[in-house]
Amino acid sequence: MRDWDDAYANSAHxxxxxxxxxxxxxxxxxxxxxxxxxxxxxTYGSGERQRLDLVLPDGDSKGLVVFVHGGYWMRFDKSTWTDLAEGARHHGWAVALPSYTLAPAARISDMTGEITTAIAKAASLVPGPIRLAGHSAGGHLVTRMLCDDSRLEPAVFNRIAGTLSISGLHDLRPLLKTKMNDTLRMTMEEASLESAALQLPRGHSPVTAWVGGGERPEFIRQSDLLANVWTGFDVPTHLVIEPALNHFTVIDGLKDPSSQITARLIGLD
Structure with missing residues (x-):
């Protein structure tokens, strides 16, 4: 029987x-x-963690990037990742970084709702196209914004020009077999409803699943899964496996204005 805890144990490797x-x-x-x-x-809500930071470029903004952090829905906040805004900021984009309520205080479905509200708030502050990005659990949360049950209002949803899920989790059902589900408290019903790869996409804006070639095989599978499934619904999808990078180094390129991942994020490639 497969060791699912090890399959998701990035730090241990x-x-x-x-x-x-x-x-x-x-x-x-x-x-x-x-x-x-x-x-x-x-503030985008009344909860203690319902806050976002906004990094603004020099001069007028070309649009809005929203970056959602990872941590298996249980760890970290916006303040850990501010420097990842530099690649997009350098090219004239405003970058919003929201925190959200973590498990066990919130269920994953609650977090989906919070990120919906956070994106709407950021969109009210910055005009122009919106590009979504998220890492690991954040990759899950941004791809959930694109599903046919998305609660984003049309005026916001229609501004989404592209989404970058970095080492994202798109089928949550295997996590039911891990010890971390003692904290996440997912049921099979919630895991299925919260899995972007099991949902119909709402629109046709481009989606890139980006993952490091040195990551745990499960993260490569999860990225390939979303790209494969949503291609069948006429969503322009891309799978990028960046050689040698692991689950943590794969996001470093977001700090570099000249990196391939920054170019993909802001639509320069």
Whole structure:
């Protein structure tokens, strides 16, 4: 029988991973300190974690990027990842980074609703096209925005020009077999409803599933699954497997204005 806990155990297979959260937090704080226009803790709801940060470019914005962080729906917040905004910000895009209520205080379906509201709030602050991006659990949350049960209002949904799911989770049913579900508390019904790969897409904006070639095989499978299934519904999908990168290094390119992943995020490729 397959060890599903090991299938999703990224940190256990990345040497030095225990030191990374502190490093991410330090880098993000240093980046914020150097920004000319940074707006912190914009409320999009009454919950303690229903806040987003907004990184603004020099001059007028070309549009809005919303980046949703990962952490298996149980860890981290917006302040850990601010520096990932630099690639898009350099090219003239505003970048919103929302926090959201984590498990066990919230169910995954609740988080989907919170990110819906966060995107609507950010969209009210920045005009123009919207590009969504998310890492790991964040990849799940942004692809849920594109499903036929999406609660985004048409005026916001129709602005979405592209979505980038980085190491995203698109079929949550295997997670029912992991110890982390003691915290997530998913049922089979919720896992199925919250799986983008099991839902019909609402529109036809491009979707890229981006994953590192050095990741756990399950994350490569999950990325391939979404790209494969949604292609059948005439969604322009792409699967990009970036060689050698692992679950944590795969997002580093978002900090680089000249990287391939930044170009894909803002529609330059």
């Amino acid at each position: 990345i040497p030095g991973s225990e030191k990374m959260p502190a490093l991410w937090t330090e880098r993000a704080a240093a980046y914020r300190a150097g920004l000319k226009d940074f707006r912190a803790d914009i």
